Amino acid sequence: MNPTPPAAPREIRVALIGTGVIAHTHARDYARIPGVTIVAACDLNEAKLDAFCRQYDIPHQYLDYRRLLERDDIEVVDVCLHNNLHAPISVAVMAAGKHCYCEKPMAGAYTDALAMHDAARHYNRRLHIQLGMIYGGQTHAARTLIANGRLGRIYHARSYGYRRRGRPYVDGYAEKEFDSTHWAGHGALYDMGVYHISRLLYLLGRPRLESVSGAVYQELAMDPERRAESGFDVEELGVGFAKYENGLTLDILESWAVHASAFPPSVVYGSEGGIEISADGRLGYYSELDGYMTETTLDVAGKDYRDLRFDPLRRCYENSQAHFIAALRGECEAIDTAGLALDTMLVSEGIFLSSQLGREVTADEIPGLSRSLAIREQETPFGNLVYPPWPFISE
Ligand SMILES: NC(=O)c1ccc[n+]([C@@H]2O[C@H](COP(=O)([O-])OP(=O)(O)OC[C@H]3O[C@@H](n4cnc5c(N)ncnc54)[C@H](O)[C@@H]3O)[C@@H](O)[C@H]2O)c1
Numbered sequence: 001m002n003p004t005p006p007a008a009p010r011e012i013r014v015a016l017i018g019t020g021v022i023a024h025t026h027a028r029d030y031a032r033i034p035g036v037t038i039v040a041a042c043d044l045n046e047a048k049l050d051a052f053c054r055q056y057d058i059p060h061q062y063l064d065y066r067r068l069l070e071r072d073d074i075e076v077v078d079v080c081l082h083n084n085l086h087a088p089i090s091v092a093v094m095a096a097g098k099h100c101y102c103e104k105p106m107a108g109a110y111t112d113a114l115a116m117h118d119a120a121r122h123y124n125r126r127l128h129i130q131l132g133m134i135y136g137g138q139t140h141a142a143r144t145l146i147a148n149g150r151l152g153r154i155y156h157a158r159s160y161g162y163r164r165r166g167r168p169y170v171d172g173y174a175e176k177e178f179d180s181t182h183w184a185g186h187g188a189l190y191d192m193g194v195y196h197i198s199r200l201l202y203l204l205g206r207p208r209l210e211s212v213s214g215a216v217y218q219e220l221a222m223d224p225e226r227r228a229e230s231g232f233d234v235e236e237l238g239v240g241f242a243k244y245e246n247g248l249t250l251d252i253l254e255s256w257a258v259h260a261s262a263f264p265p266s267v268v269y270g271s272e273g274g275i276e277i278s279a280d281g282r283l284g285y286y287s288e289l290d291g292y293m294t295e296t297t298l299d300v301a302g303k304d305y306r307d308l309r310f311d312p313l314r315r316c317y318e319n320s321q322a323h324f325i326a327a328l329r330g331e332c333e334a335i336d337t338a339g340l341a342l343d344t345m346l347v348s349e350g351i352f353l354s355s356q357l358g359r360e361v362t363a364d365e366i367p368g369l370s371r372s373l374a375i376r377e378q379e380t381p382f383g384n385l386v387y388p389p390w391p392f393i394s395e
Contacts, residue, residue: 009035010329013073014101017065017089018080019043019052021174022103026078027056029321036325042068044380064382065089069096076101076328082183083190087112087374088387094125095388101128101324105194106341108185110349110370115390117342126334128324129341133199135319137304138283142203142268142275145285151270155247157204159196161188161254162263162279169230170222171257176230185373188256189216189238190348196266197252198344199277202335203268206343207244213360214240214351220257240351252351 014030016023019041030036040060043049053061062068069077069092077093078101079086087107093100100120106113106129120127133139145151165171167187168178177183178191201207216235226232240252253263265276265284273287285296307314316332317323327334346366353361353369361369378385 012036012075012325012328013039014076014078015040015042015068015071015074015098016058016078016080017042017068017093018085019045019049020080023052023078023080024055026080026321027052027058029319031056033322033325039074040068040071046381063380064385065092069093069098074098076324079103082177083185084108084112084183084373084375085378087115087372087390088376090116090127091119091390092388094119094123094127097123097125099126099128099328101321102130104130104132104341105185105190105348106338106345108181108183108190108373110342110345110366111372112374113342113345114367114370115372115374117338119390120338126324126328127338128320128327128334129337130320131195131198131202131337131341131344132320133195134202134335134337134340135317135323136281137300138277138281139199139203140304140307140314140317141283141298141300142277145273145275146203146268146270150273150285150287151268151275152272154204154268154270155249156267156269157200157248157250158264158267159193159200159250159252159254160263160266161192161196162258162260163188163192163256164260164262165257167222167232167236167256170226170232176226179230179232179234181233181373182231182375184234186348186352187216187218187234187238188236188254189240189252189351190345192256193238193252193254193348194341194344196254197250197347198340200250200266200268201343201347202340204244204248204250206340207246207248209343209346209350209363210243210245211360211362212240212242212347212350213354214238214252215355216352220259235352238348238351240347240354242347242350250347252347 038058041058042062042065077098090100090102168174169176217237236257238254242250265278268275276284283298283300316326
């Protein structure tokens with residue numbers, strides 16, 4: 001008797017808004033997931049949009065995202081736009097009844113991220129934020145050690161992210177919108193810090209923030225023409241110290257550019273053991289055995305290779321896209337990435353506010369101090385786009 005063939009996965013129809021650098025990664029990731037079809041794409045740049053749609057065989061093109069949202073055959077809209085467009089367009093996506101997959105950081109300002117979070121509840125839609133580092137084998141291994149009690153009582157963590165010279169556009173890579181408060185909101189601390197901070201908050205079980213202090217810097221010289229073109233006015237280095245519930249502390253150092261050798265790894269310290277999460281993919285575990293101090297390097301890659309082949313549940317957490325689609329199909333429990341991204345925004349915004357005010361800020365103060373940077377109006381080839389207000393959110 002022939003075995004019953006596996007049922008075809010439910011088709012998920014996706015549209016992309018924004019067809020720039022990261023949209024290519026998304027299109028390739030969706031292509032690897034059986035049953036996902038990209039139905040439509042939108043960009044203000046017609047030539048870019050057309051080339052993108054031809055490359056990925058996408059049948060429908062839109063310059064105006066509002067026309068795309070009128071389609072009733074789309075379940076998910078993936079927002080691949082500059083940070084300060086995440087809130088207005090994600091809210092519009094959910095208001096149009098679609099689930100929303102949105103790029104990181106969640107928004108350019110905490111208050112805008114909160115609006116997105118509220119909108120998901122208000123419209124009863126899923127909001128997923130791309131937090132790529134929470135799926136990797138290192139994070140999975142670290143979570144396993146923590147869940148099995150190998151660290152004991154966790155009391156301190158460190159989120160470090162290092163680029164010696166990697167400011168977008170002015171140092172060569174990516175577009176100029178990364179560098180301006182107008183489009184991006186912030187620099188290194190939000191752009192790359194989001195990956196490292198969210199990974200640690202995920203490992204720590206999303207502890208409640210109490211207070212934070214810190215500073216942001218832009219000190220290193222850059223190409224003057226590119227500085228002028230981009231209007232570079234964001235931080236290249238962010239430094240912070242945060243206090244969480246139960247005495248837990250977190251120190252943060254995130255660099256796009258610094259005169260320094262590579263930073264030490266991110267860490268989690270506990271009473272029974274500590275872990276080091278190295279940028280090269282290694283995971284170190286430090287503890288004691290019969291009175292002797294031990295140092296173990298876990299074979300993360302080997303275990304992950306096997307798990308991803310043998311364990312269907314692990315595959316549901318392989319990467320951001322795979323997880324979002326699997327959770328949408330009910331194949332696994334969804335990680336609350338919007339909540340995790342919002343927690344990350346809270347501590348990042350706290351560092352920025354502390355830098356501005358020259359003092360520590362409490363978590364309770366941050367929502368009131370955070371100022372919206374969301375773009376409300378944008379020039380387009382078809383006239384001025386005015387984004388709808390968010391009536392259900394107290395600003
Ligand atoms: N570039 C990367 O390596 C990278 C990596 C991870 C995450 N991201 C995130 O992805 C987002 C986008 O970054 P990117 O590098 O792809 O930017 P990009 O500049 O390459 O692409 C953005 C696209 O959005 C289009 N656009 C702007 N306003 C629009 C509107 N109202 N309607 C439709 N299209 C519009 C632009 O024409 C452009 O093509 C950012 O939030 C960034 O943080 C980027």
